[in-house]
Amino acid sequence: MFTAAWTASPQQPSEGFTPNWSREGFWRQSLRQVVRLTAGGGRVRVRLSHAYGTSPLRIAGATVARAAAGAAVEPGSLRRLTFGGADAVRIPARGQVVSDPAELPLAAGEALTVTLHFDAATGPATYHAQAFTRSHRGPGDLLTETDGNAFSEVTESWYVLSAVETDAGRTDGIALFGDSITDGFGSTPGADRRWSDALATRTGRPVLNAGIGGNLLLNDSAWYGEKALHRLSRDVLDHPGVDTLVVLLGLNDIGFSETDEQPTYKPAPVVTAAELIEGHRELTRQAREAGLRRVIGATLLPFAGSDHWGERAAKTSHALNEWIRTSGEYDAVADLHRVLADPRDGDRLRPAYDSGDHLHPDDAGYAVMAEAVADVL
Structure with missing residues (x-):
């Protein structure tokens, strides 16, 4: 197998x-x-x-x-x-x-x-x-x-x-489904320090990285892939041996409309927390219909100070995170926002975990993310 x-x-x-x-x-x-x-x-x-x-x-x-x-x-x-x-x-x-x-x-x-x-x-x-x-x-x-x-x-x-x-015969694989944070942006190139790498080392289980930098939950993008709702089957569910899905998505849907600095982000529709919540519900539905044993939700990381941040982004991300934490839609929740937040400002990444753009973690931050997910597997 x-x-x-x-x-x-x-x-x-x-x-x-x-x-x-x-x-x-x-x-x-x-x-x-x-x-x-x-x-x-x-x-x-x-x-x-x-x-x-x-x-x-x-x-x-x-x-x-x-x-x-x-x-x-x-x-x-x-x-x-x-x-x-x-x-x-x-x-x-x-x-x-x-x-x-x-x-x-x-x-x-x-x-x-x-x-x-x-x-x-x-x-x-x-x-x-x-x-x-x-x-x-x-x-x-x-x-x-x-x-x-x-x-x-x-x-x-x-x-x-x-x-x-490989013919490992394993049926306990973990798929991480997300955007550039899951892809590993901000980690040391060539060093395998993404949080998928850290989670594989921590758990001893197969871990699949299904992140795409810039990916959106609700909309297709010319440069950053088909929307997550369309690519889940191909990028996760069709691979053999997967039984657990970890979802970390919505940050780009919220943040791309906050900046004019990146023409590749356009068009960037303004989305609501309710729309994002429905997107998360659809992902969990697809995963459960495919027979996955567990579906884990991860809260969006703090991102104040980044080019994705703004008053609307703050309000929407807070609402989505609260729903992930409290709705019961997921089998478990990894509260990445909590474990990576700066104690002095909960909307910002802790400086020790910030790769420099106030959006993506560094190697240490990715290791903390892996530990938080491992704790709820």
């Missing part, structure tokens, strides 16, 4: 927060990506997404290996992936494929390197904007390269790869 051990939620090609390769895609190149697994096993397979492709995508070949430094891999660990027994595969527009399993013993917490070779022009590539770790690109077929020296270009996004699954 296979269990999702790592995920990244697909996004449509866009400029995103930082420069990336999604709009140009790939041609006669190899792409090497490194991910940290939260469940081990003796066999591994990958899920490749072409969710936003408008024509078929050809994968000329793929390999997996234990990661070494940078783009290097551990010698002797390389395994060629097949798809229905074939080395190459064509993914239909808006489709996905899952590879055949490859024999490769891996432990929870271990880093896996996935290499894809594109011998034909891909066009714009489905991707995940904010990886907070490096991916590597080089010319030609580099599937079996071990030292990584030919991978001369780097990015901090993931492309095409949407999940890694």
Whole structure:
């Protein structure tokens, strides 16, 4: 039985927060990506997404290996992936494929390197904007390269790869569903210090990160993904082994309309607490209908002083948080607002947990979030 051990939620090609390769895609190149697994096993397979492709995508070949430094891999660990027994595969527009399993013993917490070779022009590539770790690109077929020296270009996004699954046989996976805070913005790049990483270490359970920076609960966004109400099935419920959902959403719905500094936030409809509450209720309904054992609500973090803050934002966030705490709609509540608040001003992040923008936690703040969720699992 296979269990999702790592995920990244697909996004449509866009400029995103930082420069990336999604709009140009790939041609006669190899792409090497490194991910940290939260469940081990003796066999591994990958899920490749072409969710936003408008024509078929050809994968000329793929390999997996234990990661070494940078783009290097551990010698002797390389395994060629097949798809229905074939080395190459064509993914239909808006489709996905899952590879055949490859024999490769891996432990929870271990880093896996996935290499894809594109011998034909891909066009714009489905991707995940904010990886907070490096991916590597080089010319030609580099599937079996071990030292990584030919991978001369780097990015901090993931492309095409949407999940890694192992034969762990686990059915106690935890999915974190949210925006840039769940994605890990403000954590140390390359250090695996997101709160999903901290929660996996703390609990020993598979933890899937289903965050998208800038994501909204109620509305689609050109750069920041489909609204959460539409993507829950694809990004959480369709992955094997998940039994618990943690929801942390609504901050961008509230805050994007407070600032004119980011044109990518537009249009940014003004939403009410009642609308957000109905959105949360719909998420819990979808999760329970899919058979999840537990659905946990997390209160919005303090964000006074950030570009998302204002009088209306304060009123709406307070009302939503009070509903999450007291409504009984969730099986349990992680009161992240309380544990991260500045004791001198409850609407602000504690300075020791602030990455600097008064909106996103730092590594220490993410560790506190993980502890708060672990306490109510």
